[in-house]
Amino acid sequence: MPSPTIRRVRPAYLILLVLAPVLAGGCATTRPGVPAGSATPTAPAVWETADQPAAPSASGPASPAPSSAAPSSTAPRAGLRHVFPVRADDVAYHPTHGAYPATDIFADCGEPFVAVTDGTVLEVSRVDRYRKRGPQGPDNGGLSVALLGDDGVRYYGSHLSAVTAGVDAGVRVRAGQQLGKVGRTGNANNVCHVHFGISPPCTGKDGWWIRRGVLWPARYLDSWRRGxxxxPAAEVTAWQRKHGCPKAP
Known part of the structure; x- marks a missing residue:
């Protein structure tokens, strides 16, 4: 079966990123290859993936605040399976991002956002607290899930339309297991996408400015897309050796 249609952004789109009004922690305003106000293109490709473990069915009340769990003390593992974080027929992403390293992965609202690798859920937000007139940064993600992979890397997805029932802080998940759905909550500029960030967990010295992403993810996304x-563990470790866990910008 063919691989999913995933397009890298042409150089012209980099101009859009520069010109787009990006607030601190904000995301791109247009999907790659789609002029503002136009319909999203579709593609006939089918995502092929092995059957994944079903997400736990137990659900609880909406969290009054983001729930979080302490990172595991288990030594990071190498050689873990990694998968592309959005499972959809039509996906596109920017190789760059405004203001700091991260990636916006564009797909239709409601498409599955999945665990990149085996790991433990670190933090979940099921409530959209973002307000344009409020502080820019802490609540930009809207609904979100942060996963600590068994490789020692944190993977963060935000702007979700929903977090999967039973995906809570401390829950173990497998690569490819659904964590939520693509959405446009938080500071998403009303565009359906997942803000995807890669960073160290920074135990006890964490913050949204680290969680949102410290490395450019595109080359890893390119790899996972190809199978x-x-x-990213070595690059994350090197970044933390150099920068530590910096305070808010």
Missing amino acids: DNRE
């Missing part, structure tokens, strides 16, 4: 297994 390869490029691992």
